[in-house]
Amino acid sequence: MYNKKIMEHFTNPKFFGKIEDPDVIGKAGNPRCGDLLTLYLKIDKKTNKIKDIKFETLGCAAAIAASDMICQLSMGKTLDQAVKINFQDVSNELGVLPPLKIHCAQLVTEALRDAVNNYK
Numbered sequence: 001m002y003n004k005k006i007m008e009h010f011t012n013p014k015f016f017g018k019i020e021d022p023d024v025i026g027k028a029g030n031p032r033c034g035d036l037l038t039l040y041l042k043i044d045k046k047t048n049k050i051k052d053i054k055f056e057t058l059g060c061a062a063a064i065a066a067s068d069m070i071c072q073l074s075m076g077k078t079l080d081q082a083v084k085i086n087f088q089d090v091s092n093e094l095g096v097l098p099p100l101k102i103h104c105a106q107l108v109t110e111a112l113r114d115a116v117n118n119y120k
């Protein structure tokens with residue numbers, strides 16, 4: 001069901017964990033599948049760039065892989081650039097998620113938008 005890239009991000013996520021003193025947190029959940037995601041961000045106040053990001057996800061393999069990917073894609077970007085990352089970008093970077101798992105990519109972009117809104 002999952003390609004090699006998804007499995008790599010699922011089994012060996014680089015951004016998994018918690019930042020103890022984040023500048024902002026973003027959360028998203030899907031009531032249908034019960035998956036829950038929290039993103040922790042450190043923001044460079046001068047440039048508004050994301051200088052560190054980590055995630056904790058309770059969810060399926062696709063949600064974990066997509067969480068790792070949104071962290072990878074948004075690291076070093078300004079908040080305005082980061083909110084433009086959409087679920088299709090996340091899915092494409094993972095080598096395309098199966099159609100039934102597209103909502104997992106939507107979940108991670110929602111969490112990032114939540115973080116950006118909370119920060120502003």
Ligand code: FES
Binds near residue numbers: 033059060061101
């Ligand atoms: S099955 Fe719902 S986020 Fe993955």
